[in-house]
Amino acid sequence: MNKNIHIGHIADCHLCNRQYGHESRGADFLRGAMSALSALKKSGVSLVLCSGDLLDTVNPGSKVCITQLSNLREFLKANGQLMIVVAGNHDNASPHWCSAMKDTPETGGIYYLDDEVYVYSETGGLPGITITGRSYADADAYREWMETAPAADILMYHLEVADAVGYAGENMITIEELAKTDKWKVVAAGHIHKQFYATCKTPSNRVMTFTYPGSTELCEGGEPSDKTANILTMAYNGSEWVLDDLERVPFETRPVQKFKITTEEELTEACRDVEPGGIVFVVFDRAVTSVHTMLKSAADRKATIEAGNKWCRTIFRMQPMLSTSEREVLEKIQGGRCVSLREYMNEVSSEYFSEEESQRGLTSLCMLLLDSGTDHRAVLDEFVTERLDGKILI
Numbered sequence: 001m002n003k004n005i006h007i008g009h010i011a012d013c014h015l016c017n018r019q020y021g022h023e024s025r026g027a028d029f030l031r032g033a034m035s036a037l038s039a040l041k042k043s044g045v046s047l048v049l050c051s052g053d054l055l056d057t058v059n060p061g062s063k064v065c066i067t068q069l070s071n072l073r074e075f076l077k078a079n080g081q082l083m084i085v086v087a088g089n090h091d092n093a094s095p096h097w098c099s100a101m102k103d104t105p106e107t108g109g110i111y112y113l114d115d116e117v118y119v120y121s122e123t124g125g126l127p128g129i130t131i132t133g134r135s136y137a138d139a140d141a142y143r144e145w146m147e148t149a150p151a152a153d154i155l156m157y158h159l160e161v162a163d164a165v166g167y168a169g170e171n172m173i174t175i176e177e178l179a180k181t182d183k184w185k186v187v188a189a190g191h192i193h194k195q196f197y198a199t200c201k202t203p204s205n206r207v208m209t210f211t212y213p214g215s216t217e218l219c220e221g222g223e224p225s226d227k228t229a230n231i232l233t234m235a236y237n238g239s240e241w242v243l244d245d246l247e248r249v250p251f252e253t254r255p256v257q258k259f260k261i262t263t264e265e266e267l268t269e270a271c272r273d274v275e276p277g278g279i280v281f282v283v284f285d286r287a288v289t290s291v292h293t294m295l296k297s298a299a300d301r302k303a304t305i306e307a308g309n310k311w312c313r314t315i316f317r318m319q320p321m322l323s324t325s326e327r328e329v330l331e332k333i334q335g336g337r338c339v340s341l342r343e344y345m346n347e348v349s350s351e352y353f354s355e356e357e358s359q360r361g362l363t364s365l366c367m368l369l370l371d372s373g374t375d376h377r378a379v380l381d382e383f384v385t386e387r388l389d390g391k392i393l394i
C-alpha cells in the first residue's frame with residue numbers, strides 16, 4: 001500500500017494581460033504557471049495547491065479569463081492534475097472567478113476552496129488528507145478566524161508573515177501565532193514572492209511547517225528570478241498524515257539578467273554579456289551615455305543570430321541611479337514602513353528635498369505619490385519614465 005502522497009504547492013501566478021506594457025509578458029505568466037505544473041507532473045504530482053493570487057486582479061479582462069484561465073484549466077485536465085485554489089489579495093473578488101470551478105481529482109482542473117475543508121484521498125483504506133484555507137484577509141481578521149477555524153492537515157494561507165519579511169509590519173502575523181494551535185501541520189502560504197521555509201513547535205510539541213513557494217513568474221525586479229515549486233510529501237504513520245519531506249523543484253521562466261553600469265567599460269562588458277529574449281534590469285549612471293541604445297542593439301544583433309529564440313524580444317527595464325536623498329525616500333516607501341503616504345510625504349518632503357531637487361522634478365514625484373493611493377509600483381514606473389526624459393521604456 002502506498003503510504004506517501006506528493007502534493008505540489010505554488011502561489012502567486014498573477015495571470016494578466018501584460019506587464020511593463022508588453023502583451024508578451026501576459027503570455028509569460030500563463031507559461032510560468034504551466035511550466036511549474038509540468039515540472040510537478042514530471043515528479044508524479046497530481047494534486048497541486050495554489051495559495052492565492054492566481055489572477056493579478058479582481059477585474060481580469062476577458063483575455064485573462066477566457067484564454068488564460070480556461071487554457072490553464074484545460075492544461076490541468078490534460079495533465080490529470082487537480083489544482084486547489086484560494087483567493088489572494090489581488091484576486092479576492094466575490095464571487096471569485098474560479099468559484100464555479102469545482103473539478104474533481106478524476107477530471108482534473110481547478111477547485112476553488114471557499115473556506116471549507118477539502119478531503120483528498122488517493123490511497124484506499126487510509127483516511128484522506130484534509131486541506132483548509134481561507135480567502136485573503138487582514139491580519140486581525142486572520143487572528144479572529146483562527147479561533148474557530150477547522151483543523152486540517154494543511155492550511156492554505158495568503159498573507160505576509162513577519163518571519164519571512166524580516167521585520168514586524170502592521171498587517172502581518174507571525175509563524176508562532178499560527179502554531180499557537182495544533183490545528184495545522186503544514187501552512188502552505190502565498191503572497192511573498194520568494195521561497196521561504198520555517199518550522200515551529202505547537203503547544204503539544206508537534207512540528208508545524210510554514211512555507212512560501214514564491215511566484216511562478218517574475219512580478220517585481222527585486223524578487224528571486226529562479227523559480228521553484230514545492231513538493232510536500234505527506235506520509236501516513238499509522239494514525240495520521242504528517243509532513244515527511246519538502247522539496248523544491250525548479251522550472252523554466254523567461255530568463256532575467258541584471259546589470260549595473262557606471263562606466264563605459266561596464267557598458268561594453270554588458271553589451272558582450274547581454275542575452276537576447278530575457279528581461280534585462282539595468283541600473284545606470286546618467287553620466288554614461290546611450291546605455292539603452294547600445295544594449296538593445298547588442299541584444300537584437302544576438303537575437304538575429306540565435307533565430308528561433310522562443311522568448312522573443314528582449315525587455316529592458318532601465319533605472320537611472322538615484323542620489324542619496326532620492327534613494328532614501330524611495331527605500332522608505334518601498335519598504336512599506338510608512339503608515340500613510342500622505343502623512344509620510346508631508347513629514348519628509350522638507351527633510352529630503354532641497355530646492356534644487358524640487359526644480360529637478362522631485363516635487364512632481366512627491367505629488368504623484370500623494371495622488372497614488374497605495375500602488376507604489378505604478379508610481380515608481382512613472383517616476384523612472386519621467387527620469388529618462390521622455391526616452392521610451394522598451
Ligand SMILES: [Mn+2]
Pocket residue numbers: 052053088089090158190191192
Ligand atoms: Mn498577494
